[in-house]
Amino acid sequence: MQLITPSFHHPLHGVEQTRQLEHALAQTLPAHTLMQRAGLTVARLALAITPHAQRIWIACGPGNNGGDGLEAAWHLQQWGKHCVVTWLGDAGHAPADSAAAHQKLTEAGVLIQTKAPSGHFDLCIDALLGIGTSPREPQGPMADWIRLINAQGGPVLSVDLPSGLHADTGQTTRLSVQASHTLSLLTLKPGLFTAQGRDTAGAIWFDALGAETHTLGTVKPLARLNARPLVHTRQHASHKGSYGDVAVIGGAAGMTGAALLAASAALHAGAGRVFVGLLDDDALKVDAQQPELMFRSFRSLDLSSMTLVCGCGGGPVIQTVLHKVLTSQSPVVIDADALNEIAKDSTLQATLSARRGQKLATVLTPHPLEAARLLAISTHQIQGDRLAAAQAMAQRFGCTVVLKGSGTVIACPEQTPVINITGNARLASAGTGDVLAGMVGAQLAAGHTAFDAACRAVYQHGHLADTWSPELALTAKQLANGGPSCG
Numbered sequence: 001m002q003l004i005t006p007s008f009h010h011p012l013h014g015v016e017q018t019r020q021l022e023h024a025l026a027q028t029l030p031a032h033t034l035m036q037r038a039g040l041t042v043a044r045l046a047l048a049i050t051p052h053a054q055r056i057w058i059a060c061g062p063g064n065n066g067g068d069g070l071e072a073a074w075h076l077q078q079w080g081k082h083c084v085v086t087w088l089g090d091a092g093h094a095p096a097d098s099a100a101a102h103q104k105l106t107e108a109g110v111l112i113q114t115k116a117p118s119g120h121f122d123l124c125i126d127a128l129l130g131i132g133t134s135p136r137e138p139q140g141p142m143a144d145w146i147r148l149i150n151a152q153g154g155p156v157l158s159v160d161l162p163s164g165l166h167a168d169t170g171q172t173t174r175l176s177v178q179a180s181h182t183l184s185l186l187t188l189k190p191g192l193f194t195a196q197g198r199d200t201a202g203a204i205w206f207d208a209l210g211a212e213t214h215t216l217g218t219v220k221p222l223a224r225l226n227a228r229p230l231v232h233t234r235q236h237a238s239h240k241g242s243y244g245d246v247a248v249i250g251g252a253a254g255m256t257g258a259a260l261l262a263a264s265a266a267l268h269a270g271a272g273r274v275f276v277g278l279l280d281d282d283a284l285k286v287d288a289q290q291p292e293l294m295f296r297s298f299r300s301l302d303l304s305s306m307t308l309v310c311g312c313g314g315g316p317v318i319q320t321v322l323h324k325v326l327t328s329q330s331p332v333v334i335d336a337d338a339l340n341e342i343a344k345d346s347t348l349q350a351t352l353s354a355r356r357g358q359k360l361a362t363v364l365t366p367h368p369l370e371a372a373r374l375l376a377i378s379t380h381q382i383q384g385d386r387l388a389a390a391q392a393m394a395q396r397f398g399c400t401v402v403l404k405g406s407g408t409v410i411a412c413p414e415q416t417p418v419i420n421i422t423g424n425a426r427l428a429s430a431g432t433g434d435v436l437a438g439m440v441g442a443q444l445a446a447g448h449t450a451f452d453a454a455c456r457a458v459y460q461h462g463h464l465a466d467t468w469s470p471e472l473a474l475t476a477k478q479l480a481n482g483g484p485s486c487g
């Protein structure tokens with residue numbers, strides 16, 4: 001069993017792949033073994049997170065998730081805990097593993113109730129729904145028990161998934177369990193890490209139930225977790241040209257700040273030189289706070305020799321430069337207003353897609369609303385399946401897509417998509433998206449592929465927010481500068 005941190009590219013398997021693996025593994029083991037292992041590991045984690053808990057409610061659903069709960073109750077009871085077990089199943093119709101667990105618990109003399117319990121519990125174990133959850137809203141006792149678990153206010157350990165959370169998409173039913181800990185079994189599910197998943201699951205733990213890494217590797221995952229990138233030590237004999245040039249193109253009248261944030265971020269993320277091509281002719285010629293930035297008119301920029309970050313604070317006028325940007329042979333990051341203009345213009349969309357045939361690095365960085373415009377669907381549909389939406393955009397435009405939001409998804413044709421778990425809601429403020437675009441630009445300029453550049457920058461952007469001092473406000477400017485300590 002392990003606590004999940006963003007340190008390893010863990011594979012993430014959806015419902016279908018998890019069932020395939022479960023089936024393959026169960027065939028190599030005596031009957032009920034997997035559920036017995038599941039119950040034991042749940043009981044062990046319960047003990048680890050609440051060592052002094054005496055009164056434990058184990059709320060069990062009608063399927064095998066409930067069976068895991070019954071198995072866990074058996075161990076906790078053996079270890080001297082006062083277990084209150086409630087079950088929504090029916091011994092005559094329960095799945096075989098659950099029926100066996102029910103029988104074992106009954107034989108051990110544990111009362112299995114069908115009514116909601118009363119009183120306070122030191123720990124609730126949520127074994128109501130796992131990967132078999134359907135999108136229908138829980139009703140009757142299931143709904144009552146979910147409300148009661150959430151009202152306890154103490155630790156809640158969810159078995160496999162918080163009940164009501166969809167394993168593949170991270171969508172929840174309106175009523176779902178709010179866990180403080182979730183122990184994912186056999187596989188890690190993508191829904192734990194994106195959309196509602198991160199807010200619902202609490203700390204995420206994983207137990208492979210004895211499946212070897214190579215067994216998990218036999219079924220292609222739906223996604224992987226983003227992991228801390230390797231940082232290369234700079235060679236002594238390097239110079240600014242070794243780290244590439246970035247040009248930020250944006251900053252229409254009244255929106256200079258967005259372009260400056262992206263430029264500043266590119267600079268602090270290690271680009272060799274950073275140019276700013278502002279679209280406002282009356283704009284700054286120098287930024288006295290950041291004299292490293294070089295201001296040029298868009299027309300005078302040599303687009304062929306630098307990485308282009310296009311769209312930050314671009315306004316509708318960005319449309320006038322997009323053809324030139326998209327037909328350049330340089331790596332390109334497309335953000336904000338540039339994405340909105342492309343969404344409106346099928347000719348620009350074709351120009352964007354043509355870059356793939358020329359093997360040119362292109363990264364799109366939409367938030368869900370921009371993504372919805374690009375795919376001409378609703379934001380609700382984008383958020384309903386973020387992995388699928390990011391992949392659809394990547395496929396449609398032939399490039400790397402960074403779909404921002406909780407559990408940012410990075411997708412690219414022919415690559416397993418990646419979900420990032422660094423970052424937090426402190427990033428939900430103006431300008432942080434511009435900073436990310438600049439950071440991706442710096443990684444591209446350093447020579448990384450579009451996909452790697454996106455993964456590295458997204459990780460680092462979130463990591464900065466995670467390590468931010470709690471006493472300090474997180475502003476986009478400081479984020480661009482690399483953190484509070486960097487001024």
Ligand SMILES: NC(=O)C1=CN([C@@H]2O[C@H](COP(=O)(O)OP(=O)(O)OC[C@H]3O[C@@H](n4cnc5c(N)ncnc54)[C@H](O)[C@@H]3O)[C@@H](O)[C@H]2O)[C@H](O)CC1
Nearest residue numbers: 022035062063064065129130131132133134136138160186
């Ligand atoms: N995958 C594994 O290797 C292992 C999984 N285990 C556990 O088993 C569950 C999956 O069990 P399954 O029986 O397939 O599904 P569930 O228990 O999650 O739910 C099915 C059950 O619930 C009813 N139901 C579904 N949605 C709703 C709803 N919205 N409202 C009310 N009721 C609903 C449905 O009708 C069924 O009756 C997995 O997650 C693991 O916890 C193994 O024990 C170990 C190996």
Ligand SMILES: [K+]
Nearest residue numbers: 126129159161
């Ligand atoms: K559960």
